Amino acid sequence: MSAILEIVHVTRRFAGLVAVNDVSFALNEGEILGVIGPNGAGKTTLVGLISGTLPPSSGDIVFKGRSVTSLPAFRRARLGIGRTxxxxxxxxxxxxxxxxxxxxxxxxxxxxxxxxxxxxxxxxxxxxxxxxxxxxxxxxxxxxxxxxxxxxxxxxxxxxKLLLCDEVMAGLNHVEIDEVIGIIRKVRDLGITILVIEHVIKAIKSLSDRLLVIHHGEKIADGIPDAVLSDKTVVEAYLGKRQA
Amino acid sequence: MNSAIRIAIALLAVVVLAALPWFGSDVIVQFGISTLLLAVLAQGWNIIGGYTGYPSFGNSTFFGLGAYGVAVAMVQWNMPFWVGMVFGAAMAVCFAILLGLPVLRLKGHYFAIATLALAQVVAAIVSNIPLFGQNIGLVLPPLNNDAMFYELSLALLLMATLTVWWLTRSRFGFGLIAIRENEEGAAVMGVNTTLYKVMAFALSGLFSSLAGGIQAYWITFLDPASAFDISLNVKMIIMAVFGGPGTVLGPIVGAVVLSAVSEVLSSEVTNAAGLFFGIVVVAAVVLMPRGLADIVHHFRKSGWRYFVQNIRAHRI
Structure with missing residues (x-):
């Protein structure tokens, strides 16, 4: 499997607030990568950085082997990056x-x-x-x-070639969520690589090949869903220290 | 209505309009010229304001540049009229591209204010250039041929309208509408928003400047106050919005209806004409904020309730 998207030490600051802090990961062709994290973790900022609506403060974004960091959103769209x-x-x-x-x-x-x-x-x-x-x-x-x-x-x-889904299941009921999951699976069968950002952990767990957890703008876990969700730092980030 | 009948009606309307100088009186033809030129301006504004969603107050500047193009070419350089038209159009398009690039980064009210300020600046600059006749103005060689001015204006309106019609069925037009509806959404779908906005501004400027060129030759006198009259810009916006911004025929209908209303009012009630015209415009904005074209679409469905719904939407 080759990487279709590589995020290399990407940081984005908003006037003092670091929304995404030195995040690196790769997305393989044909994969569904789930990105989760508590509110304000920097998930939507990440989608903005990849789709080009926000420029990164530092770091590099490589799509299909080519740096797209300095390209405007419409050029990235023409290269094959779509987002919701x-x-x-x-x-x-x-x-x-x-x-x-x-x-x-x-x-x-x-x-x-x-x-x-x-x-x-x-x-x-x-x-x-x-x-x-x-x-x-x-x-x-x-x-x-x-x-x-x-x-x-x-x-x-x-x-x-790459579809970024920003919370396409938020606010939907169980039946609707199952339908959207079905649609996203069908999209993957078309050969499209997908990055899904979601709050609904149950939904994203069954859908993703791999999960990435972001907390306070930093990547705290990356791996297969079951392992990531039982990871101690991840549980702490979601539930607080005492419960963990 | 199928498209063959529509095209037949449109062709018939053009033929009847084109024949007007042969059966209409001088007064009618003169009213026709000024109305057609206003319709061109409303249609030009429609491209940047109605389709792209950028409320430009710079279109009277394009008009002025077009008018000065003709005046300078004919008076100062002794060139034929058409050279002046090309010169004026070139100035307007250059102006649209050079100033559009920074100004079109602004949105909504900010864009309106910036273009308004630009219009004042250009008027001030022109009134200090000797070639442009400074504040004294330029007197053009008179040409007593209203029929020609009428046909020229009609041809220009036809060109502007065909261009707008093309927008409704082309990739370029869909890009402009997408920018109007949601600019960020358009960009992530692959629309080169900067290029499209500047092109729309330039196209809008092209038609406005050509209208200015015809007006200058027809009136035979030009000074900065009449060439860069901001109330002309207000007029074209009112006409486009009255008829239906972002529709092919709305601005033309708006220009014809409001020109007629204004003409009748100023001959019947002279002094209070401005007041009545104001009342007509306010009533139109309250009762049909999306223009006459929208009434045609919705009146059949909602009937008189359409007006009540609009008043409610205003929370008056």
């Missing part, structure tokens, strides 16, 4: 179908320039995430769970 947002960012005034079509018009390798082709691709992506019947609704009209799926469909329409 925890606080969903649909295009509210566009139809659900056209929201996804934007991904097909841009995205990996600049996508297609043909609007009809992009819409057809968008229809397939909507079917993939189970949103077909809302295709002609405005994105604004979707509820929370629908918007989470829309985020996934938009990112998938970009034909990414």
């Amino acid at each position: 947002f925890q606080i969903m960012r649909p295009f509210p005034g566009l139809s659900v179908l056209d929201n996804v079509a934007v991904g097909a018009l841009f995205g990996y390798g600049r996508g297609t320039s043909d609007l009809e082709e992009a819409r057809q691709k968008a229809r397939r992506n909507l079917e993939f995430v189970g949103l077909s019947r809302f295709a002609d609704h405005l994105a604004d009209e979707l509820g929370g769970p629908g918007r989470k799926r829309l985020e996934l469909a938009k990112a998938l329409a970009m034909e990414p």
Whole structure:
């Protein structure tokens, strides 16, 4: 297995606060890596650093053997990095179908320039995430769970090689979580490498090949889910010292 | 309505409009020229304001640069009109690219204020350049051919409208809409937001400057106060927003309706015309904040309740 993404000693400071502190890890091709950590641990910052919406203060981000640290977000998207947002960012005034079509018009390798082709691709992506019947609704009209799926469909329409999922299960009930897990597994079967950030430990444990734990911006554990979740520092980070 | 009928209606409308100078009176043709030029300005603003979501107050500057392009070429250099049009358009596009790069980093009100300030600065600079006639202004050679000015304005409006129509079905247009709806979301999907915004600003500037060029030759006099009139920028925004920003025909409908209202008011009630015009605009903003185009879409569904819903949304 070769590494598709390497994070090399990456640090990000916000005016005195160190959100991500000297984190290094690699993501192998075809793998699902789960990233967990308490609130404010720096998980979403990490996604921002990889997708290019935030520049790192120091360190290097290597995608498919090439440093992308200085590239803006749109260039990384064209290289094949797709992401979803925890606080969903649909295009509210566009139809659900056209929201996804934007991904097909841009995205990996600049996508297609043909609007009809992009819409057809968008229809397939909507079917993939189970949103077909809302295709002609405005994105604004979707509820929370629908918007989470829309985020996934938009990112998938970009034909990414690496998909960063920022809390796509937060706020969903058990049935909905199982459905999203099913979708993410199907995405992996397409050959897409996935980084999932999640709060719901049970869900992420069954989904991930490997787990990474971040606490106060630092990596405190990295390994197979069972081992990581029984690790003493990890339990302390989540439950406090006395219980551990 | 299928697309063949739509195209037929559009073609018919263009033919009827183009034939107007042959059956309309002089007054009608003159009203037509000023309305068509305002429609071009509203349509130009629509590209940066309506589709890209950047409320520009710099479009009257493009208009002024276009007007000065024609005036300087014809008066100072004795060049033909079309050379002036090209010169004015080139100045406007350069201005849009050079100043768009820093200014388009700002959003919302900040962008509006920055472009407003730029407009004042350009007016001040121009009024100190001898080539541009300083504060005295420039007098152009008169050409008594309103029919030609009318057809020229109509052709320009047609070009601007076809460009906007192309936006609604092209990758470039979808990129602009994505920027308007959510700029960060657009960037992570692969939209080169900086390039697209500057291109939209330049395209908007191109049409505004060409309208300015025609206006200068038609009116035959130009000074900084009339060329860089900020109320013209306010007018084009009101027209685009009244008709429906981010739609293909909205700005044209807005320009025609508001020009007609303003014309009727100023001939019927002269003194209080400005007041009545203000009332019309306020009523429009309260009752139909998304413009006439939105009414067409929603009136069938909600009926009169549409207006009540809008008033409620304002919490008045």
